[in-house]
Amino acid sequence: MADHVGDASKIVYMPGDFVENVKVSEKTSKAILGPGLKQDGDTVMVTKPGLLRHKEPNIYWIDCHSRRYVPVRGESVIGIVCAKAGDVFRVDIGGSEQASLSYLSFESATKRNRPDVKVGDIVYAKLLVANKDMEPELVCIDSTGRSSGMGVIGRNGGFLYKCSLNLIRKILSTNCPLLSRLGKQIPFETTVGMNGLIYVRARTTVQTITIINAIAASEYMDNDQIISMCKKLADTFTMVQ
Incomplete structure (x- = not known):
């Protein structure tokens, strides 16, 4: 699940908890359950610790800070x-x-x-x-x-960076400005895997490392902080050039 859409719950769920506001039926599923959730009869049980996320109209998953990837068909x-x-x-x-x-x-x-x-x-x-x-x-x-x-x-150079699954979902979110802002200032190519691996290649080694550092630093930033960081990077490269 790449998009954090809708109002996210502020409650931290633990494995074994039941989610009351998500209803499913054994005959007809009313909700699509993503990572961290599983159906238990007519109820939904949490299998990973984290925050409940929702994407319209009826997709739910648990957003947890994890590095161990669990394969999901289609990802x-x-x-x-x-x-x-x-x-x-x-x-x-x-x-x-x-x-x-x-x-x-x-x-x-x-x-x-x-x-x-x-x-x-x-x-x-x-x-x-x-x-x-x-x-x-x-x-x-x-x-x-x-x-x-x-x-x-990756045969033409570049860098393979491993990060948390949470950061992958964040930078792939439609409302995250990180990659688009960086791309306006530094030409680079990137490939993002849902399993926590990011491949980056820019024109120079310094630019590639700069992109990787910016991605790593953005994990705990909000959008305003990300925009500010990208602007500072742009100003720095302008001065260097």
Whole structure:
């Protein structure tokens, strides 16, 4: 869940608590439950400590400060290729177990036209399978067979930064000005994974480190503080140039 939409609860929920204002039915679900929540009969139980978040019309999840990623089907993640076993790559995405990535899960890949993927490469992919009873499975193509920006990244330099899952959701929120403000002052490219990994590449090493430091510093800032920080960075680079 990327957007913090609606009035967020100020109550800190703990595992085992029940959420009274979220109703579900065993026959017809009235609410869509995200990370940190699970259905228990007709009630909703909390499985992670944190704040209850809501996105219209009926999506709920718990916003917690966590670094351990729990795979969710459909989410885009960044992983590191750790090994190759036959026709399958093993990819570390920060979960409890490695994910599998078939060589056929790339655009235009065939048995003769295999993708150029090596152990140690960074890949941007989407979770096709995420089930507690099965190992995660990744793909680097969308429903039409196109890569849509997915695949091997980072071979032209750049920096891979690991942060909390909370910060990922914050910077991807539609009302967070961080990336758009930074992009107006410093040209850079970034790839953000929902598993707490961010790849950044700017024109110079100094600019890349500056972007990473700004992202890290923004975790506990409000929007006004983020805008002020971006302005100071812009003024600094103007003076240097």
